[in-house]
Amino acid sequence: MPDTTAEAVEPVETVETVESGETTEAAGTAEAARATGTARTTGTAEDSRGDPAADRKRKPAGDRKPAALRKPAPARRGPADPVKALMHRHRELCERAVDPLEIAAGLEAHGVTERTAVRFRHRDVFSLAEELYARVPRGEAGPRPAADSGAEARAGVRALTVRDVLPALLPGAVAVLAAVAFHFTSDGARIGVGAAGALGLLGALTYGLRRGPLRVAGRTVRFAGLWVGWLLADAVAGSGLLEQLVDGGPHGPWPVTPGPLVGLALAVAPAAWIAQLFSVQARRRLGTSRGLEEFAAGVRPVLVATITLYAAVLTAVLALTGLLVAVDLVPAVALGLLLFLARLLTVHGFPTSAATGVGAAAAVEVLALVTVVGGRLPGCAFLARPAEAAVEAWGSGSVPALACGTAALGLLVHATVALSRASAHST
16 A cells, blocks of 8 residues: 555645745755655755755746846945034034134144045035034024125234234333433442333233234244243344354453344334234135145245245334444344244244244254354364354354244245145134
């Protein structure tokens, strides 16, 4: 009597195998087992799972989908919102910014370039900054209304006139009073007047430079003030001392000329006004530019015009001062330009570069005095030859003129690069 129990059970096993997610080969294996009278469906299905190559060979052709109906593999894509990560990374910058310009300047300071902006699907950093400004909430404060650039520049100059002109004029007033008192005194009284005038001028400069566009808000470098003090002292008494040292002295008290110090103190007010004008014009360029390169190309002529204007004003002030007291014009102009460039760089966030330029000039002046004295030692006459040659050829004022002029030229080259960045005008 034939065994019908196996035949009745085998279809059930085949259905259960297919429904439980086994490969289609399990059904073909069940048919082979039914033909031979052996129920080995489960074992064959497990073997097919362990051999993918055999599974592909034995898979029925009817179960294969045509190439046109196959679902393509998903393409690897980047984040749907690439700006979101950047927004979270610079959220604090975006929240405190009053306009997109500050965000653009901050992004540039963090190394975001035009090429980086393209990766965030923007044509330039300014466009990227505009999106960040629009997406980051700032409470109730809304975007700053766009103002006319010319009106903004005039408003900046008027604000300087109202708030900062008196502190900027104070150093000049103190210097003039001290020079007059120094001129009408002699001997011991002159020394006391000179010391009192120096202290008064120091206090006036400190007060005037802590207000207005020349303030630096703690961005100074240690010992930078000492180097500036040395340069100013050398402008008053250094040339006379160097001349006597070259002649084998000193032969008693050397001459003191307060004229350069008076002229430089009077030039503080024009320096503050010109620095304010440069800041306003740079911000104006920042508002109209559509890229970092465009901004840099537009602000460099403004910087050159600013330095040229201050050089002309400084020369005029020193020349007028020379009508009353003696002033060696060339070294005084070189020193004034050096100090102005150093202060401008410090105000815009580059105090180390400014201190380096000032310190280099002071070091050259000190070295000139030291080498002249050191040349008197046996076998060391060669040390004094450079300073002696300069004094004999161009006068004792040539050493500070060369030292300050070279340092000022170096700072000017650095400023054309540093101050043409948007990040230098973010505050």
